[in-house]
Amino acid sequence: MLLTTNAAAVPLAAGSNYTQAVQVTLPLDQSHSPGAYYVIVETDYGKTQDESNEANNTRASAALSLTLPALPDLAVTNIVAPAIALPGQAMTVSWAVTNSGSTNVSGVWNETVYLGTNSVISNALPIALFTFTNTLAAGGSIVRTQRVTVPMDGPAGNLRLLVEVDSGM
Numbered sequence: 001m002l003l004t005t006n007a008a009a010v011p012l013a014a015g016s017n018y019t020q021a022v023q024v025t026l027p028l029d030q031s032h033s034p035g036a037y038y039v040i041v042e043t044d045y046g047k048t049q050d051e052s053n054e055a056n057n058t059r060a061s062a063a064l065s066l067t068l069p070a071l072p073d074l075a076v077t078n079i080v081a082p083a084i085a086l087p088g089q090a091m092t093v094s095w096a097v098t099n100s101g102s103t104n105v106s107g108v109w110n111e112t113v114y115l116g117t118n119s120v121i122s123n124a125l126p127i128a129l130f131t132f133t134n135t136l137a138a139g140g141s142i143v144r145t146q147r148v149t150v151p152m153d154g155p156a157g158n159l160r161l162l163v164e165v166d167s168g169m
Helices: none
Strands: 035-037 040-042 058-060 064-066 074-080 090-099 105-116 125-136 141-149 160-165
Touching: 074 105, 074 160, 090 105, 090 160, 105 141, 125 141
Parallel strands: none
Antiparallel strands: 035 064, 040 058, 074 090, 090 141, 105 125, 105 160
16 A cells, blocks of 8 residues: 655655655554554655665565454434335424444544445435434444425335435435
8 A cells, every 4th residue: 555655856866865754644444444554655656766775765664463443333222113105295203323342432423324225225215314413432323313204205115214324325
């Protein structure tokens, strides 16, 4: 993974050297497992300078032990909705949001209410988006109560409401 790019162009006389320091931000990405990582520096990246020895342009640091920081984990529970709703009708829906992570969460996040024929959000129709600004302690929870309207042209039959917290919609 390339974290930084070219160093400043500096004339470098034979037998000379220079030192370059850069600050990088490591990505917070759950697809990278904790463990030993290395900082690898390559000079003449892209092989733009003809050299007598191209084999010594890369060097790795000593191993760095990286772990993910403590993270919140928002979860939806206890969705309560009317048993019957008609198209075009507004209804009151409530749900609980729990932070089951190991650290507090604060800031802005979205919560989306969907109407679906099963419990798979990817097959469901989003019918309401709510943006909240909260602080929620690790282990804490909050109950939401909102009004949503069943769309006139949505699916029909036995449907269910689904709620996604920290939604990307």
